[in-house]
Structures are given as C-alpha cells and as structure tokens.
Amino acid sequence: MPVINVTLMEGYDEVTRERLAKGITQVAQTVIGAPLEGITVTLQELPPANYMRGGTRKSPGTPPISPSEIIRSYLAAMEARDLETAKQWLADTALLTFPGGADFTSLEAMIEWARARYRSIGKTYERFDETGTDDGAVVICQGTLHGEWLDGSKFEGIRFVDWFLIRDGRIVEQRVWNDLSETPATR
The missing domain is CATH 3.30.429.10 (Macrophage Migration Inhibitory Factor)
Known part of the structure; x- marks a missing residue:
C-alpha cells in the first residue's frame, strides 16, 4: 500500500x-x-x-477556485439568466455543444436555440466529478432537469450529463447530453 x-x-x-x-x-x-x-x-x-x-x-500562492465551483457558479448564473456573470466563466473561444450536435460560441445563440424547446429549465444535481488532464481540468456533473414546456406544462426527472473542460479558470468547452428529446412534449 x-x-x-x-x-x-x-x-x-x-x-x-x-x-x-x-x-x-x-x-x-x-x-x-x-x-x-x-x-x-x-x-x-x-x-x-x-x-x-x-x-x-517565497510565500505560498493563492489557490485557484476549484473546477467544480467554477461550474456550479456558471450553471447558477445560466439558470438565473444572468448572462454577464455566466460569460465571466467562459473563455473567449469557448465551444458549447448541445444535443443533436448544436454548437454555439455565444450564450445568446444557445439561449435563442433553446427558446424553441422549452420556456424554462433548471437542474437538480446528483454529483460532480473532476479530474486533471493534460488539456486542463475536466468536470462532469449529472442529475435531472425540471422546467416548463412551450405549452406551459411542467416536466421533471429528465436525465442530463454535462462535461466541461476548464483551462486557466475559464470554461473552454461544454458538452451536454440529456433525454429532453425522448419525452413526449418535444416530439
């Protein structure tokens, strides 16, 4: 041992x-x-x-914020639609990939795309995992989605997994997987 x-x-x-x-x-x-x-x-x-x-x-340096805390702060800002705060966590060249191969380089474009899918959405987190790689820190969070469809009906319990790559304290890549398209209101 x-x-x-x-x-x-x-x-x-x-x-x-x-x-x-x-x-x-x-x-x-x-x-x-x-x-x-x-x-x-x-x-x-x-x-x-x-x-x-x-x-x-020498004196010890100030440790950076943990990768999981960066992601929690970013996702909280996104859920509140506080785009200015959310943008502070994104690298200038960030790539956001959502289900169906929808790629975005701006939060505004991603939100416009989402308007055709649902009125509101939130996340209940089950876990956050982080690890270091040669490319930066990777954070994976998973849980369930809840919100309101375009017709006003509610949804909950829809599985999701978000994968993030962080470099120098900023998100350079986000990949999203979820079961929204497998539910009746989106078919």
Whole structure:
C-alpha cells in the first residue's frame, strides 16, 4: 500500500490541503489500483523561513477556485439568466455543444436555440466529478432537469450529463447530453 509524502510551504488553508490530499489519493487509486483505505497521504509543511527558491524566500500562492465551483457558479448564473456573470466563466473561444450536435460560441445563440424547446429549465444535481488532464481540468456533473414546456406544462426527472473542460479558470468547452428529446412534449 502506498504512503505518499507531500511537502508544502506553510500557509495553505485547510480546504486547499484537504483537496490536495484527496486528489492525490484519487490519482494513486486510479494509477496503481490500490484500495482507497490502503492509501496514506501525509502533508508536511515548511515554515517560509525554511524555504527558498532561486535564492529568494517565497510565500505560498493563492489557490485557484476549484473546477467544480467554477461550474456550479456558471450553471447558477445560466439558470438565473444572468448572462454577464455566466460569460465571466467562459473563455473567449469557448465551444458549447448541445444535443443533436448544436454548437454555439455565444450564450445568446444557445439561449435563442433553446427558446424553441422549452420556456424554462433548471437542474437538480446528483454529483460532480473532476479530474486533471493534460488539456486542463475536466468536470462532469449529472442529475435531472425540471422546467416548463412551450405549452406551459411542467416536466421533471429528465436525465442530463454535462462535461466541461476548464483551462486557466475559464470554461473552454461544454458538452451536454440529456433525454429532453425522448419525452413526449418535444416530439
């Protein structure tokens, strides 16, 4: 069973240290197949006075917002139709792909496309999963959709999966899968 020791500069908050330890545990489980309960991760901290790089004392940097929190903030803004806030989370070259191969490079175009499908929509989240890749962080969220069809009737319990790629704190790609087209009101 692996024992992984990590040395950090003193000063990172508890949430950041916990995210780091959990992430390292998940990587070890995935890469070497060790059972979760058999993986030990220890974080040791060096006081700033005991750390120097390039002949200069350093301080810990500010950790970025977690990829899942970026996605939660973006999706909350989209559900509220606060497009200005939602746009702050998108890279300038973001590509949004929705069911049926509908690709968008602007939120306005995506919302216009959705107007022909439903009056309103919301999400109930069951889980968020995130991982690092060579291209950036990937977040997958899944759950169910609820809302109102064009005729005013309500819907709920429609499955969805959203896949996001995040680079430098911004969403560069979103891919959406859902069962909206499998329900009677959209046929």
